[in-house]
Amino acid sequence: MMKLKQFAALAALALAAGAAMAQTAQETAIRKAIEPRLGDGAKIDSIGKTPYGGLYEVRVGGDIFYTDAKGDFLFIGRIVDTKTFQDQTKARLDEINKIKFADLPLDSALKMVKGNGKRVIAVFEDPNCGYCKRFRQTLNEMDNVTVYTFMYNILSEDSSAKSRNIWCSADRAKAWDEWMLKGKQPDAAPANCSTPNDKILALGQKMKVTGTPTIFFTDGTRIPGAVDQKGLEAKLASIK
Structure with missing residues (x-):
């Protein structure tokens, strides 16, 4: 009886190993078929079979798309x-793009606290971003929230200069709001004032922040783009 059980266990292991090898071979074939066609040196990070329609998920950076078992078609x-x-697709993207909020270098962000500040978000914004200015108006109308703003200079040549002037202001958060909400230019930064601009740019690129605003929540999820107050309140309420 013991030998029979051992044989059954070994057979199960062999079947599992065979299935894993077949899966790996399939994924290798798909990679070979698709990766050269992506162009611009793009690399596939992972390939995995989905539970729907026999499709395979192909992940490239923070994006995913789908293909058939032979890699002949892209969906x-x-x-x-x-x-x-x-x-x-959204649920999967949320999963693979999650961050550890506690790992954010909050000392390199502008901090604004409204009310009790219990609800916390971090947002990447460019000083020349129109959608960021609209979102800043939304934040201005909210209460009981703490906002960490990372000045992410990707839209214009003078974005870095504006961010530097704001960072070097006596009251950074106030200077940012006055610029974003009222268009009031901050005073020029002194020559010896250093900023985290390069550090934040590298951080955003590592986190695959491709546009502004991008909002991060304490559960690690993100919303790319501006969201209205109703949508933001609903998202904050959903976080346990």
Whole structure:
């Protein structure tokens, strides 16, 4: 009886190993078929079979798309569960793009506290970003929130200079709000004032922040782009 059980266990292990090898071979074939066609030195980070329609998920950086078992076709878009209407693609993107909020270098951000400040977000903004200015107005109308702003200079040649002037102001958060909400230019920064501009640019690139504003929440998820007050309140309320 013992030998029979041992044989069954070994057989199960062999089947699992065989399936894993077949899966790896399939993923290798898909990579070989697709990666050269992506261009610009793009590299596939991972390939995995999905539970829907025999499709394979292909992850490149912070993005995902889908392909068939041979890598002959690419499917770019959203997969939605017709029973629950859940956006499976969004859920997966949220998962792979999660961050550890506690690891953010908050000492390199501007800090604004409103009310009790219990609800916390971090946002990457460019001083020349129109959508950021609109989102700043939304934040101005909210209460009981702490906002850490990382000045992420990606839109214009003078973005870094504006961020430097704001960082070197006596009241950084006030200078930022006055610029974003009122268009009031801060005083020129003294020559000996250093900033975290380069550090924040590298951080944003590492976190695959491709546009501003990008909002991060304490559960590690993000929202790319501006969101209205109703949407932001709903998101904050959903975080346990």
